[in-house]
Amino acid sequence: MAECDILVIGCGPAGLSAAGYAARAGYSVLALDALAPGGQLLYIDEIENYPGTEKTSGYALAESFEKQAVDFGVRIEYWEALSIRKENNIFIVKTSGEEVRAKSVIYAAGARHRHLGCAGEEEYQGKGVSYCATCDGPFFKGRRIAVVGGGDTALTDAIYLSKLGSEVILIHRRNEFRAQKVLQDRIRERKNVRFELGKTITSINGNGKGVESITLSDGSTIGADAVFIFVGVIPNSEILEGFAELDKGFVVTDSMMRTSVPGLFAAGDVRTTPFRQVVTASGDGAIAAHGADEYIQSL
């Protein structure tokens, strides 16, 4: 059994930032990750929008997040958190390693993008296939950009991408959009957006280095240099079901990252947040550590 003041679940930007802040404040901190420290950073080929950092690889940024946390005294274990409960003001977390007992828990398990599952999607991820317009849109200035989806995120990001790309091809499996009417009006005003409705992508094609075209369910093939997929985000919050308040799976927090369970904080992509980025996740982590500090002092 392991004991600590603050247990951090998930070692992406939110978790490592929270862990570092908490350790620096003098707490014993254990941080767990089911896979490897870095989280989604490990899938980012190039990152150029993390403030104060020049363009670098996600892997390099993950390494510096991890090193800084460890230098502050964080203990990192490659354990998956499997269940959580609270007894007499102590959190008891079962993991794939040891059981952990902690005064406070910061939950930073991130989220994953729903994939289309079509041919070429995995092969070209990071080589033209993206799930984040803010992250990767600027790499495709003046190019042909396909966008998939029909909700608010898809239309908002398609509008943003239409300001960068020479052409946006908007593909949606239905003939109507789910997005708010105002977004539908705005996208129809964009001169360089072409609509392919009632269709899906069956394959993303390329030359091994980058995307060149997409094939649609009607058999047509359209030239495209990038494919942005916005068909949903799935939070990694399964172990909190029935324990903390969730909204469509996202952990509900206040501005101090407090959840519905006193002493349990959530940070980063897993929580209800309007913007999922490295900088916002890191900021959440710092606030959560501050919240955990206040909570432990109040015990």
Ligand SMILES: Cc1cc2nc3c(=O)[nH]c(=O)nc-3n(C[C@H](O)[C@H](O)[C@H](O)COP(=O)(O)OP(=O)(O)OC[C@H]3O[C@@H](n4cnc5c(N)ncnc54)[C@H](O)[C@@H]3O)c2cc1C
């Ligand atoms: C391809 C790609 C490109 C991106 N590009 C950019 C960009 O250019 N700029 C930018 O700002 N953002 C970018 N993002 C988004 C950014 O990476 C995320 O917003 C950020 O990583 C979220 O951090 P997080 O710590 O909340 O979660 P994550 O990074 O998802 O980390 C969560 C961690 O929790 C672990 N975990 C999950 N469940 C458990 C469990 N039960 N037990 C233990 N560990 C668990 C996971 O293994 C993971 O390591 C990109 C994302 C992707 C996928």
